[in-house]
Amino acid sequence: MAENTPRLSFTCDYEEGAHPAILKRLAETNFLKEPGYGYDEFSLAAKDKIREACGAPNAGVYFLIGGTQTNATVIDAVLRGYQGVVAANTGHVAVHEAGAIEFGGHKVLTVPQERGKVSAAVLNQSLLDIENDGSYEHMVHPGLVYISQPTEYGTLYTKAELEAIRAVCDEHKLPLFIDGARLGYALASPANDVSMKDLARLADVFYIGGTKCGALLGEAVVIPNPDFIPHFFTTIKQHGALLAKGRVAGIQFETLFTDGLYEKIGIPAIRNARKIQDALRASGYELLFESPTNQIFVVLENTQMAELAKSVAFSFWEKKDDTHTVVRFATSWATRDEDADELVRLLKDMRLA
Amino acid sequence: MAENTPRLSFTCDYEEGAHPAILKRLAETNFLKEPGYGYDEFSLAAKDKIREACGAPNAGVYFLIGGTQTNATVIDAVLRGYQGVVAANTGHVAVHEAGAIEFGGHKVLTVPQERGKVSAAVLNQSLLDIENDGSYEHMVHPGLVYISQPTEYGTLYTKAELEAIRAVCDEHKLPLFIDGARLGYALASPANDVSMKDLARLADVFYIGGTKCGALLGEAVVIPNPDFIPHFFTTIKQHGALLAKGRVAGIQFETLFTDGLYEKIGIPAIRNARKIQDALRASGYELLFESPTNQIFVVLENTQMAELAKSVAFSFWEKKDDTHTVVRFATSWATRDEDADELVRLLKDMRLA
Amino acid sequence: MAENTPRLSFTCDYEEGAHPAILKRLAETNFLKEPGYGYDEFSLAAKDKIREACGAPNAGVYFLIGGTQTNATVIDAVLRGYQGVVAANTGHVAVHEAGAIEFGGHKVLTVPQERGKVSAAVLNQSLLDIENDGSYEHMVHPGLVYISQPTEYGTLYTKAELEAIRAVCDEHKLPLFIDGARLGYALASPANDVSMKDLARLADVFYIGGTKCGALLGEAVVIPNPDFIPHFFTTIKQHGALLAKGRVAGIQFETLFTDGLYEKIGIPAIRNARKIQDALRASGYELLFESPTNQIFVVLENTQMAELAKSVAFSFWEKKDDTHTVVRFATSWATRDEDADELVRLLKDMRLA
Amino acid sequence: MAENTPRLSFTCDYEEGAHPAILKRLAETNFLKEPGYGYDEFSLAAKDKIREACGAPNAGVYFLIGGTQTNATVIDAVLRGYQGVVAANTGHVAVHEAGAIEFGGHKVLTVPQERGKVSAAVLNQSLLDIENDGSYEHMVHPGLVYISQPTEYGTLYTKAELEAIRAVCDEHKLPLFIDGARLGYALASPANDVSMKDLARLADVFYIGGTKCGALLGEAVVIPNPDFIPHFFTTIKQHGALLAKGRVAGIQFETLFTDGLYEKIGIPAIRNARKIQDALRASGYELLFESPTNQIFVVLENTQMAELAKSVAFSFWEKKDDTHTVVRFATSWATRDEDADELVRLLKDMRLA
Incomplete structure (x- = not known):
């Protein structure tokens, strides 16, 4: 890497490879001959373990490759041609999938959100507005509700909130799809009260993020x-x-669902995110909100931001005003405590200066 | 595995994991923090090495995940809405992609082939027939020619044949797309005279198969x-x-394109396929044709087939008549010489019986 | 028209405008204010009359504009994403709709036909072949059977044949769609034994052609x-x-379904087609087959064809050999007896010459 | 019609049939035999007349059937797969086409508007925001700008405004598509300064509404x-x-473009709309805005609205608050002066009451 690369990085949660247990398992099974397309013994075992973790003994379990692909494939499988998917206007499917949903022929019907979360009341009103529109027959019909847990802002739905959303879906006869691309970080958060069993009970389809x-x-x-x-x-x-x-997916998910690894894997991310957030608050930085998971959003003065960027890589999130910017620090399962500690030191020093 | 699983398998060429050099490289780079989406250092290096191997210093190089996906994405990127892709009626895009091309809105315009190969003359005539049809304006227009090297039957186009196809494409102002899902087995075949540099010179877009x-x-x-x-x-x-x-694709392709690994990786497959084909011929089995690559097609009596299936896994290809079946033996980069030797023994023994 | 235009034309069955009763009705209702989108009184009345003619009191009836559009819309409404439509390889949807079905994301699964007709036995075997293919899960699934009555060759399914096709559909749990773009010419043919009530009984969806x-x-x-x-x-x-x-469609269909006009409208077409076919046969021309409806296919020597083209417009159908061509004469509801008589004279004279 | 149908209707501008000159022409040409698919003599003549009216001697001119279809077909023809169409969030393509644009695989990228109009400045800023987004490569790219003249609110772009939008399009290398479904009402408005020649000069593609x-x-x-x-x-x-x-479209457009009929046809609509709007203003009703064309938007108390609905049909537009509603009165080329006069009387009487 170039010599002026920052020595720390909190850019996103997919900067590293895989959990070492996964690499080990890939290596030790490498020359076993297995059938393709998910019929290998590892995929079959992984599916069983996921069914058990979800308390859903008959569930269909399928391994896909990435988030955009999974969203597009599930949504296209569920919707009829005249239907669209209802999502937060910040939803990944609405903004950052290069039109993958529309490529499949479907409109994303966006609804307002707060920090990435759609409330049951707002969802209900939005659905009523569409259903009661005099031109309803000339418009795309809602066919599926899409939410993310955690959301794109790292916020969490509580079990009560999810149950309320489920009730709205039932009222409007709509299925519910929950995008769990970062589910591991929800499961490791002390703020979370939604288990995989809850997801299996409340959603018609959801996914457990590996990437x-x-x-x-x-x-x-x-x-x-x-x-x-x-x-x-x-x-x-x-x-x-x-x-x-x-097998490539099967081996990975079998490993993640052995000895409860998936439910623990986000712990270092949460621990270090808390540490960073606490330090920011203590030093008087303006947090966008208190994050319960692995993404921390903070308002920096542009000069501070430039100074910090010399030592740390992070994500630009959005311009706040002419002199301030919202940035994001993300931790991951692989974040080292010493790196988070160093970031905390840098943030404190900068504040004092 | 179940105890009655055949102890040998020649079912397909993706039964094993990855070349050990790839697993090693994945492990040793695992905790390096890298940007996503192909901007990691390994992907950048791999692209340069591929450009060099193809003698195409300015080439765009992109890593996708699997064959059907690559075909669908490339074809959709090239075609305009009113165009279709011209392919052999045995082409992978025509038959075994679950309608991925049509999902993208495009018809597959099939043309006759022999053992998977489309001749320049047949291609030219098929294109003329379409262009001269009185209803041409009411029909899908050819917008791209798709061929596979090796073909779905493991046969190879010669350089002269590819040049003739290129000339037909030029004559009809059509671009050429070459599917190289099994390209490694072409490159390792003594019968092959088409290099990656030739592909880069003759095709408008092609792909080098990793899976x-x-x-x-x-x-x-x-x-x-x-x-x-x-x-x-x-x-x-x-x-x-x-x-x-x-990085997951980048590391793999960088490894495959270091020290010419990709051009050598198919050698064990070809060596063992030759051995098996020679034994079949010597023992009087009816070969469907002489295969130059890693897929061997042979006609078996149904009783023979049932007997053999007790010890060896292989692919059913097609029914020949009421008492005979065409089956396929596939070798791969990971095929062990001793396994091929044992198959040869079994085939000989069965013949003598 | 240019002075060298042939004075007779049997090119197709949509060369004229509309039945005079339709134009009259459009004029007399022109300034009535009516709601749009099919809620006008004429559309409502027309739907009731069609339901009655079909013996289908609860039927959904919808007016669309043209054949390709109707096929594409119905097929897309019926199929799920992973399904395709089964059709004769000469079917309109397979060949002459510029990829409209594929634009909707679906493959046309073609089956062999004879003079445009698919037999129940061939359909059954084709479906079995697909269902039993070892790669079925990787292939487009049949989701609908499409046939045309009359076919694109003007041939007719008998009631017994349709019932056999229906039984095959039931056996394979597939719905049946019948394209009746030229249905009026079937209904007016003495050879026909299939009523609109039969179509409503045997098809899951069909259409009654107006254009x-x-x-x-x-x-x-x-x-x-x-x-x-x-x-x-x-x-x-x-x-x-x-x-x-x-209203534009509603008024037309209400008129066509008043006093049984639709069932009679093809009579002049059939009468004149019979006259032409009889003359051709009597004069020793080679008919491609005996047509029961309004399209006559005949083999002409190329010199004959050129001579005839000076006086009569007709359709080139296909090259038979280097010196012979198959051409089509089409009559319509608007064909005048005197024009057919003149064509008969021309054909006889030419034969004698 | 039912006896309790209101005796007046200002619901929309497609409640009547066609201009009598069109019906007359359809009748007198009815039995001329003409080739199909737009090659008839009337279509050819109509195209020439349109080219002349637009000052675009080489223009491609095509007749399609309805607005949603035309928008979807043009947009799909222009865009590449990774592109979307930029439109006002009130644009017909964004809201009332049942997802026709998405069915073709494309996202509608909405931008803010005022009374249906997108300003050049807002368009420019919206495009800059997209182009400068850090995730631009992961998002749908703008590929075409769509506006309507008149807009869905009946407002008009001035020539200067259109030129400014064209300049923004040029700056961003985007083509411009103008939906002229109601163009006749723009051309007949005294407030309008944009001719068909201006549209042909400023747009890459536009359409002249017939329906x-x-x-x-x-x-x-x-x-x-x-x-x-x-x-x-x-x-x-x-x-x-x-x-x-x-011929059905060709005859109509030839008639509309003979003796400047199209440019005059909206005059009764505009005259009567002015009369209604003036009466509303004079009687103290709250206009949503001053409309320059044939659609008048006014705020009514809900009790007034209910009373008026007994005698007049109009369109519900949107709820304003719990006691007020915005309704629309639309006139058309076929509106009779006496009907508008009666509406004016009713509105005045109601106000006095």
Whole structure:
């Protein structure tokens, strides 16, 4: 790397490779001959372990490769042609998937959110507004509700909030899809009261993120009632989302779901994120909000931001005003305590200066 | 594995994991922090090495994940809405991609082939027939020619044949796309006279297969003149084909393109396929044709087939008549000589019986 | 028209405007204010009359504009993403719709035919071949069977043949869609034993062609059990197939379904087609086959064809050999007896010469 | 009609059939035999007359059937897969086309508007925001700017405003598409300073609305430089937008473009709209804004609205608050002066009461 690269990085939660247990397992199984397309023994075992973790013994479990792909494939499998997916206007599907949902022929019907979260009341009102529109027949019909846990802002839905959203979905006869790309960071957060069993109970389909939670790649789609999406295998294939060497995902998820690794993997991320957030607050920085997971949003003066960027890589989030900017620090399962400590020191020093 | 699993398997060329050099490299780079989406140092280095191997210093090089996905993404990026892709009626895009091309809105215009190969003459005549059809304006227009090297039957185009196809494409003002999902097995075949430099000279876009040639996953798309497909990055993202951890593909392709590994990796496959084919011929089995690469097609009596299946896993290809079946034996970069030797013994013994 | 235009034309069955009763009705209702989008009184009345003619009192009836559009909209409304439509390889949807079905994301799965007709046995075998393919999960699944009555060759399915096809559909749990773009010419043919009531009994969805059978434009889609396609209105809108002035289709179909006009409108076409075919046969021309409807296919020597083209416009169909060509003569509801008589004279004279 | 139907209707501008000159022409040409698909003599003549009216002698001119269809077909023909269309958040393509643009695979990128109009400054800033977004490569790229003249609110762009928008498009290298579904009402408005020649000079593609401006159906797409959209005929066919009897559109547009009928046809609509708007203002009703064309938006107390609805049909537009509603009165080319006078009387009486 270039010599002027910052020595610390809190840019995102997919900067490292995979949890060492995964690499070890890939190596020790490497020359076993296995069938392709998810019929290997590791995928079969991983699916069983996920079903158990979700308390959903009959669930359909499928391994896809990445988040945008998983969202597009699931949404396309669920919706009929005249339907669209309802999502927060900050939802990943609405903004940062290069039109993958529209490529599949569907509109994203955006609704207002707060810090990435859609409330049951706002969702209900938005659905009523559409259903009661005099031109309803000339408009895209809602066909699925999409939310993320944690959200794109790292915030969490409580169990009560999810139950309220589920009730709104039931009222409007809409299925619910929960994007868990960063689910590991929810599960490791003390603020969280939503288990995978809750997700399996409340969602018609959800996914357990691997790419951002310790795998090289991979997302595990869970369909608690498998009849909800018939022939999903073929839809996955059609979307180019089927791994020929299904073992690559299977081995990773089997490892993540052995000895409860997935539920613990986010602990270092949360521990270090708390440490950073506490230091920021203590030093008088303006937090955008108190984050319960691994993404910390803080307002910096532009001069501070420039100074800090010499030593630390982070993400530009948005301009606040002409002299201030919101930036994001993200920790991950692989964040080292000493790196977080050093960031804390830098932030304190800068504040004093 | 179950105890009644055959002890040998020649089912396909993606039964194992990855070349050990790849696993080693993944492990030793695991905790380096790298940017996502293909901007990591390994991807950048891999792209340079591929450009050099292809003699295409300005080429756009992109890493996608699997074959169906790569075909669908490239074809969709090249075609306009009113155009279709011309392919052999046995082409992977025509048959075994679950409608991925049509999902993107495009028809596959099939043309006759022999053992998977489309001749320049047949291609030219097929294109003339379409262009001269009185209803041409009411029909899908050819917009791209797709061929595979090796083909789905493991056969090879010679350099002269490819040049003739290129000339037909030029005559009809059509670009040429070459699917190299199994390219490693062409490059390792003594029968082959087409180099990667030839592909870069003759095709407008082609890909170098990783999944079937020693990688865990990954296909490297090469666009010799990068202006041929503008904004391909965004199209890749839209198709769900962008790896967040681009390093996973980058590290693999950098390894495959270091010290000429990719051009050698198919050698064990070819050596063992030759051995098996020679034994079959010597023992009087009916070969479907003489295969130059790693897939051997042979006609078995159904009773023989059942007997053999007790000891060896292979692929059913097609029914020949009521008492005979065509089956396929595939070798791979990971095939062990001793396994091929044992298959040879079994085949000989069975014949004598 | 240019002075060297042939004075007779048998090119196709949509060369004239509309039946005079339609124009009269358009004029006399012109300034009545009516709601748009098919809620006008004429559309409502026309739908009732069609339901009655079809013996399908609950049928959903929708007016679309043209054949390609109707096929694409119906097929897209019926199929799920992973499914394709099964059609004769000569089917309109397979060849002459510029990829409209693929634009909607679906593959056309072609099956062999004879003179445009698919037999129940061939259909059954084709479906079995797909269902039993070892790669079925990796392939497009059949989701709908499409046939045309009359076919693109003007041939007719008998009631027994349709019932056999229906039985095959039931066996494979597939719905049946019948394209009746030229239905008026079937209904007027003495060879026909299939009524609109039969179509409503045997098909899950079919359409009654207006454009080629006396209307300016318009096709009436009939869904005997309206639950078969929910929210079809919105799908029609999405496909750009919804007339703002729905009255334009409504008035036409109300007229066509008053006093049984639709069932009689093809009589002049059939009468004159018989006359032409009989003359051709009597004069020793080689008919491609005996046509029961309004399209006559005959083999001409190329010199004959050139001579005839001086006086008569007709359609080139296909090259037979280097010196012979298959051409088509089409009559319509508007064909004048004296024009057919003159064609007969010309054909006889030419033969004698 | 039912006896309790209001005796007046100002619901929309497509409640009547066609201008009588069109019906007369359809009748007198009815039995001329003409080729299909737009090659009839009337279509050819109409195209020439439109080229002349637009001062665009080389323009490609195509007749499609309705507005949603035309928008979807043009937008799909212009955009590449990774691009979206930029439109006002009130744009017809954004809201009321049942997802037709998304069905074609494209996102509608909405920008803020005022009374349906997008200002050059807002457009420029919106485009800059997208282009400068750090995630631009992961987002849909703007590929076309869509505006309507008049807008969905009946407001008009001035020539200066259109020139400013054109300059922004040029700055961002984006083509401009103008939806003229109600263009006849712009051309007849004294407030308008934009001619068809201006549209042909400023837009890359635009359309001249027939359905809402005196035709039974039909929209004329004009591509001043025909190379801008190659093979548009085939795209039209693929979208199900090609009339088999092209004469139906051709005859109508030839009539509308003979003796300047199209430029005059909106005069009764504008005259009566002015009369209604003046009466509303004079009687103290709250206009939403001063409308320059044939759509008048006014705020009514809900009790007033209910009273008025007994005698007049109009459109509910949107709820203003718990006791007030915005409603729309639309006039058309066929509005009779005496009906507008009666509405004026009713409005005045109600106000006095």
